Amino acid sequence: MEKTAFLFDLDGVIFDTEGQYSEFWSRMANEYFPGKGLGDNIKGQTLRQIFDTYFPDDLQAQGMLTNALNDFESRMDYRYVPGVEQFLDELRAGDYPAAIVTSSNRDKMRNVYRAHPEIKSLFTHIFTGEDFTRSKPAPDCYLLGMEVFGTLPERTFIFEDSFNGLQAAKDSGGKVIALATTNSRQDVSPYADLVIDDFVGMSLPLLFQML
Structure with missing residues (x-):
């Protein structure tokens, strides 16, 4: 059975921070x-x-x-997007590799770790802007995630919200799930295989129907 991985943007996907x-x-x-x-x-x-x-x-x-x-x-309020903690628990229970893939730098991530020290244990890997040369909308960051995890694009689920991030995800060839936390469902749908408002009700069986 081929390996499956899950890649997550940070702001607007893991944390509801884009409005701030x-x-x-x-x-x-x-x-x-x-x-x-x-x-x-x-x-x-x-x-x-x-x-x-x-x-x-x-x-x-x-x-x-x-x-x-x-x-x-x-001083930001790093509040989890509804349902994401439960979905990450499901991934961990199934031993699926998951990573944060963010253009944010390590200084920003130190603030995140202070607010949520548990987040490091929720992910197999955390990629920041220092890990790749070209930022989104270039697909480099997501291609790096696939390379590290050893997954094919068609077996890699990518969760994004911004137009730059969605373009990067789409160009990487991965399965793109767009969150309508930052932009409207109508605006993000051309980039995505699936559009969701948050992670409430998200499950592995639902995603595996896309494979």
């Missing part, structure tokens, strides 16, 4: 950078992608935003 990020970037835009087009336009982008697009030569702005974001992430 939207508020943060909207506040930054309104207070410091009106007219820059921040806010909802940068969902799913890394800080480096944001800098390259909006502040390529403004080191002062980059420094200010880095400090503000680090402070914000240290």
Whole structure:
């Protein structure tokens, strides 16, 4: 029997945090950078992608935003998406490999570990932005997960919410489950094999019907 693996984005998939990020970037835009087009336009982008697009030569702005974001992430409410803990328990009971695959950096993850020290035990591996050269929407991060776990794309389930992440998941060839936590069901459906609102009712038999 071929091996099956499960890869999860972090924000908007494991934790219901995307709304908090939207508020943060909207506040930054309104207070410091009106007219820059921040806010909802940068969902799913890394800080480096944001800098390259909006502040390529403004080191002062980059420094200010880095400090503000680090402070914000240290105080965020890292609340689990409904049902995800139960689904992860099901994966562990079945001894299925699972990984977080996030463009977030290790500094951000230290904040996550402080809020949820148990999360390391829920996953076989945690990949951060330092582990791959090209960030989402490039598929590199998910291809890396498949390589580490030794799974074929068609036997790899990928859970994503942002457009950049969904594009990365789709281009990797994996089975894509889109969460409508950040964008509407209608908007994410073109990228996905399955669209869900959260993990309530999610189960292995349901997913294995897709194989």
